[in-house]
């Protein structure tokens with residue numbers, strides 16, 4: 001990332017800070033794809049004043065960012081969008097296009113990137129370099145524009161229910177990769193927090209996760225864990 005004081009300040013203002021910030025990453029799909037845009041949760045890693053993505057191979061986002069140089073980091077506290085975009089494809093109606101002008105010493109060009117209509121704010125990013133390994137890629141990233149969609153939303157209050165839905169999504173993606181039942185136990189623990197502390201939208205988000213668990217059970221990938229306990 002270009003570590004200008006201005007950029008660091010704007011990132012912090014938008015909620016992206018040191019450590020790992022979880023956002024919904026939106027990209028353009030390949031022209032032959034059924035849907036034009038893709039969304040899924042990913043972490044923006046900020047370490048030692050460097051900002052990058054660590055993408056495991058196998059996701060559509062990985063494919064898109066090996067081909068495209070631009071993406072948007074969408075910020076929202078809507079648990080339904082987190083759950084839906086982790087396990088399913090969002091419909092094209094969920095997206096709109098953000099245009100921005102990228103300037104450097106030699107040229108000025110207009111870029112267009114899909115963003116989520118229902119995001120509160122987003123940052124447009126450029127991929128500045130890729131380092132591929134066997135199972136993943138590290139992509140250095142630079143912010144190019146900062147946009148607020150929902151200026152009426154002020155401040156941030158920690159809701160355990162929302163965070164438990166996001167944690168459950170992470171546990172279920174890990175379960176899909178490893179089949180380790182410890183992740184299912186974790187999801188059961190988070191379900192109690194969603195029920196106790198969550199807002200309506202957090203409970204709806206957890207329902208999407210429950211649907212995914214049922215599909216895994218039906219496909220024979222979740223035995224004998226009895227997701228009906230969820």
Ligand SMILES: Cc1cc2nc3c(=O)[nH]c(=O)nc-3n(C[C@H](O)[C@H](O)[C@H](O)COP(=O)(O)O)c2cc1C
Pocket residue numbers: 022038039040041042043044054055056057058059060061062085086087166169170173
């Ligand atoms: C909160 C959250 C953060 C995630 N962060 C990453 C990440 O940094 N890198 C990664 O490879 N996968 C990450 N994942 C998993 C992807 O979101 C998941 O594989 C998703 O299905 C990819 O969707 P896609 O195929 O539409 O790109 C994360 C999942 C969640 C719920």
